[in-house]
Amino acid sequence: MIREALRLPGASAAPAHPPRRLRALLGGEGIAGLLLLLALIALAVFAPLLAPYDPDAFSGRPLERPSAAHRLGTNDVGQDILSELIYGARISLTVAASAAAGTVVLAVLIGGAAGYAGGWLDLALMRLVDMILALPRLPLLILVNALLGAGLGTMILTIALLSWPPTARVIRAQVQSVRQRGYVRMARGFGGGPLYLFARHILPQIAPLIVFGLVTAAGHAVALEAGLAFLGLGDPTAKSWGLMMRYALNLPGLLLTDRWLWWLLPPGVCVTLLVLALALIGIGLESRLDARLKQR
Amino acid sequence: MTKSQTFRTAMLSVLLIALLLAGLVPAGAAYQATTAPPSEKVAVLRLPSGGYWGHPSPFGFNRGPGYLRASLIFDTLVWRDASGETIPWLATDWSLSADEMTWTFTLREGVQWQDGTPFTAEDVVFSIQYYLDHPGTAWFMAQVDPIASAAQVGEHQVAITLKQPFAPFLQTTAEALLIFPRHVWENVADPKTYTGEGAFTGTGAYRLVEYSQAEGAYLFEANPDFFLGDPYVQRIEFVPTSDNYLALLNGDIAAFDQFGGVTEEMLAPFADAPYEVRFAPGEWGMLLYFNLEKDTPLRDARVRQAIAHAVDRAAMVERVLFGFGEAGSPGFLPPANPFYNPDVPDYAYDPERARALLAEAGYDGTPLKLTYSTDWIMASPRVVEIIESGLNAAGIPVEHVVMDQATMDAATAEGTYEMAVVGFGGLGGDPDQLRRSFASSSPLRGFARALGYSNPDFDALAGAQLGMTDPQARREAVYAMQTILAEDLPVLPLYYTARVVVFNAAVFDNWTYTPGGWGGGIPMPYNKHQFIVGTPTGLAIRE
Numbered sequence: 028m029i030r031e032a033l034r035l036p037g038a039s040a041a042p043a044h045p046p047r048r049l050r051a052l053l054g055g056e057g058i059a060g061l062l063l064l065l066a067l068i069a070l071a072v073f074a075p076l077l078a079p080y081d082p083d084a085f086s087g088r089p090l091e092r093p094s095a096a097h098r099l100g101t102n103d104v105g106q107d108i109l110s111e112l113i114y115g116a117r118i119s120l121t122v123a124a125s126a127a128a129g130t131v132v133l134a135v136l137i138g139g140a141a142g143y144a145g146g147w148l149d150l151a152l153m154r155l156v157d158m159i160l161a162l163p164r165l166p167l168l169i170l171v172n173a174l175l176g177a178g179l180g181t182m183i184l185t186i187a188l189l190s191w192p193p194t195a196r197v198i199r200a201q202v203q204s205v206r207q208r209g210y211v212r213m214a215r216g217f218g219g220g221p222l223y224l225f226a227r228h229i230l231p232q233i234a235p236l237i238v239f240g241l242v243t244a245a246g247h248a249v250a251l252e253a254g255l256a257f258l259g260l261g262d263p264t265a266k267s268w269g270l271m272m273r274y275a276l277n278l279p280g281l282l283l284t285d286r287w288l289w290w291l292l293p294p295g296v297c298v299t300l301l302v303l304a305l306a307l308i309g310i311g312l313e314s315r316l317d318a319r320l321k322q323r
Numbered sequence: 324m325t326k327s328q329t330f331r332t333a334m335l336s337v338l339l340i341a342l343l344l345a346g347l348v349p350a351g352a353a354y355q356a357t358t359a360p361p362s363e364k365v366a367v368l369r370l371p372s373g374g375y376w377g378h379p380s381p382f383g384f385n386r387g388p389g390y391l392r393a394s395l396i397f398d399t400l401v402w403r404d405a406s407g408e409t410i411p412w413l414a415t416d417w418s419l420s421a422d423e424m425t426w427t428f429t430l431r432e433g434v435q436w437q438d439g440t441p442f443t444a445e446d447v448v449f450s451i452q453y454y455l456d457h458p459g460t461a462w463f464m465a466q467v468d469p470i471a472s473a474a475q476v477g478e479h480q481v482a483i484t485l486k487q488p489f490a491p492f493l494q495t496t497a498e499a500l501l502i503f504p505r506h507v508w509e510n511v512a513d514p515k516t517y518t519g520e521g522a523f524t525g526t527g528a529y530r531l532v533e534y535s536q537a538e539g540a541y542l543f544e545a546n547p548d549f550f551l552g553d554p555y556v557q558r559i560e561f562v563p564t565s566d567n568y569l570a571l572l573n574g575d576i577a578a579f580d581q582f583g584g585v586t587e588e589m590l591a592p593f594a595d596a597p598y599e600v601r602f603a604p605g606e607w608g609m610l611l612y613f614n615l616e617k618d619t620p621l622r623d624a625r626v627r628q629a630i631a632h633a634v635d636r637a638a639m640v641e642r643v644l645f646g647f648g649e650a651g652s653p654g655f656l657p658p659a660n661p662f663y664n665p666d667v668p669d670y671a672y673d674p675e676r677a678r679a680l681l682a683e684a685g686y687d688g689t690p691l692k693l694t695y696s697t698d699w700i701m702a703s704p705r706v707v708e709i710i711e712s713g714l715n716a717a718g719i720p721v722e723h724v725v726m727d728q729a730t731m732d733a734a735t736a737e738g739t740y741e742m743a744v745v746g747f748g749g750l751g752g753d754p755d756q757l758r759r760s761f762a763s764s765s766p767l768r769g770f771a772r773a774l775g776y777s778n779p780d781f782d783a784l785a786g787a788q789l790g791m792t793d794p795q796a797r798r799e800a801v802y803a804m805q806t807i808l809a810e811d812l813p814v815l816p817l818y819y820t821a822r823v824v825v826f827n828a829a830v831f832d833n834w835t836y837t838p839g840g841w842g843g844g845i846p847m848p849y850n851k852h853q854f855i856v857g858t859p860t861g862l863a864i865r866e
Contacts, residue, residue: 083708083712085638085642088641089641089642089645090586090588090645103584103642103643103645103705104642104643104705104708104709105641105642173727178725259697260697262725263697263704263707263723263725264723274704276566278589279566279567279568279581279584279585279589280566280568280569280588280589280592281566282566282569283568283569283572283589283592284588
């Protein structure tokens with residue numbers, strides 16, 4: 028049935044068995060990504076239990092090589108690199124989660140308003156989308172951080188302010204299509220206000236897009252944060268993986284010895300794993316969403 | 324990020340290959356093949372730029388590295404060689420009057436500006452008068468305020484009259500003030516930003532070919548008409564580098580210098596020819612400035628003393644410098660300075676004592692703002708970690724104010740900070756710097772100036788030592804000044820970095836650290852004399 032085919036998975040009428048539904052939603056790659064993400068979240072949550080030392084404590088001499096006491100050696104001021112790595116997950120995930128949440132809230136508000144209201148508001152908001160999409164993100168972030176001063180809050184805010192347009196655009200299209208449907212028009216005819224209609228009828232229809240938006244925004248946020256910290260523009264007190272790499276490379280001649288193996292490589296691998304996890308979930312979601320849309 | 328990761332991976336692969344090759348090819352073989360025989364001049368000397376240091380006009384440069392660039396184009400009355408002797412430069416002869424109030428300089432004849440205009444005594448008088456009329460335009464290590472006036476007294480003679488006898492005049496004024504052409508600058512309204520015609524015209528051994536703000540690159544070529552002859556190093560390029568150690572091994576640069584933070588492991592690749600390593604003791608300091616102009620708990624000396632007890636300076640030497648340097652002396656001057664007083668009161672690392680002093684001062688837990696730069700050359704983020712952990716342990720909450728170096732230099736000059744981590748060199752130079760930084764009447768503004776500090780005893784000594792030509796009397800005065808500073812602590816010196824220059828001797832071998840620094844006290848191994856002449860002393864250009 029055409030109507031059935033148009034329905035998006037999040038709004039599926041008869042809920043399937045949860046794991047099968049998850050698999051239907053994410054696919055194999057998506058589940059692999061989810062497991063990886065959960066593992067990294069566990070690392071962040073249980074950091075105090077997993078880390079052998081306080082990451083800020085000077086627990087060894089500077090530049091120790093890996094040993095039983097310090098599995099990944101110590102950094103230039105004698106802090107345990109493994110502990111820094113484990114605690115670093117907290118920063119990366121915090122940035123990912125907050126920036127993604129901010130992005131999606133903006134995207135739903137703006138995309139929803141544009142799609143629902145239409146007319147000049149739609150026109151104005153979509154031109155804003157075009158404008159922000161045309162801006163190069165990393166250079167702009169570098170500029171904003173240099174001007175406003177480095178801070179985790181500023182960084183999250185600017186990432187969110189620059190990342191909402193693609194998601195907003197997709198949400199607008201979906202809202203436009205949903206509000207034309209018979210049952211929505213009928214509900215409006217019976218006196219349903221915009222807020223009621225949005226919450227009761229439209230939101231469920233855009234839920235999968237929101238999840239997808241969250242995942243992609245989180246992936247971008249992780250990479251942007253690591254990039255900025257790596258360039259020395261991050262919050263110097265929030266020891267993220269990107270900042271660890273910056274500190275490692277700040278040691279002159281780092282690459283002339285094998286020191287990079289336990290100091291530079293691990294945070295790099297961690298950033299890669301987190302971005303990979305989010306990308307896998309995103310790919311899983313996207314291909315399932317595409318499949319549904321192609322049935323039209 | 325994906326881009327920078329790809330880049331990283333590529334870098335690492337390149338490195339692995341380079342390491343493999345390094346085992347097969349004798350180090351420096353490529354250089355020996357391409358370098359001219361040692362009897363000839365050096366064609367190109369490529370040095371790491373370390374960033375953008377302003378434009379190299381007499382007024383447009385920043386800090387020591389900026390002065391270095393400007394000093395290649397512009398000359399001073401006298402200069403200093405690698406033995407620390409004052410040598411003739413634009414002036415061939417100089418003498419001090421019996422009352423020690425007037426210096427007379429006899430200028431070199433036949434010198435030309437790089438645009439062909441003859442250099443005259445008028446240019447010298449104009450330059451000095453210009454510095455007097457426009458306070459704050461002179462290089463911060465060059466002292467203008469002791470000068471009363473300058474006048475031409477013969478066709479090739481200039482007399483500089485002082486306000487009072489001033490012992491360090493040659494080093495801090497005559498060796499440091501850049502002389503610039505009257506015919507260019509008399510019509511310039513805003514000297515700091517002027518980059519128009521003639522802005523880079525000096526009498527110097529090098530002409531500016533080009534510079535790039537975006538890359539921090541500078542390119543100079545020899546001036547064949549230079550008054551001492553055609554310079555030994557024919558071309559000097561300051562190029563951006565990411566890792567100086569790799570760049571030197573790759574032959575991208577011919578030398579680099581570093582302040583502190585060196586380990587044997589890092590220097591191991593440079594143990595054998597053609598590389599050489601030379602060391603010098605610490606004249607570059609990292610210091611914690613307290614702004615006493617602001618109404619904060621820092622105005623109470625006991626709070627500052629508590630901070631001195633709370634900050635583990637020995638840990639900084641171990642963890643930031645890897646032992647390559649010395650802990651700060653509360654008397655400000657480093658052990659490398661001939662006037663260093665080793666017996667000033669010290670503040671051992673003692674958080675308990677710190678807490679007791681804070682309680683005594685009635686400190687109420689107000690957070691203190693700590694301003695510092697994220698400029699990685701300055702290594703300050705690591706220093707900040709150690710300061711913060713010490714202050715937190717003593718019960719002082721710290722708020723961070725982070726800036727880039729140029730903004731930071733402006734903020735420290737304007738006094739918009741509470742505490743600031745400031746790094747600069749020249750602490751091995753003449754001890755009159757104590758007066759300039761700490762005397763309440765000092766006109767100096769800039770990162771070296773301690774703000775809001777006033778102690779009449781210190782001021783009296785600072786004024787007296789200026790005119791003391793008896794070294795023993797002056798030493799005693801300067802010792803007493805250090806003792807007062809150590810008690811009052813308007814600034815807490817954290818550490819002094821030892822210095823190291825690593826170079827490829829097959830390209831250029833004449834590297835030295837000038838005793839007391841050049842240009843008024845710059846502690847870097849880039850004294851232009853060694854590039855121009857090619858030997859540590861003398862004025863004859865090496866053939």
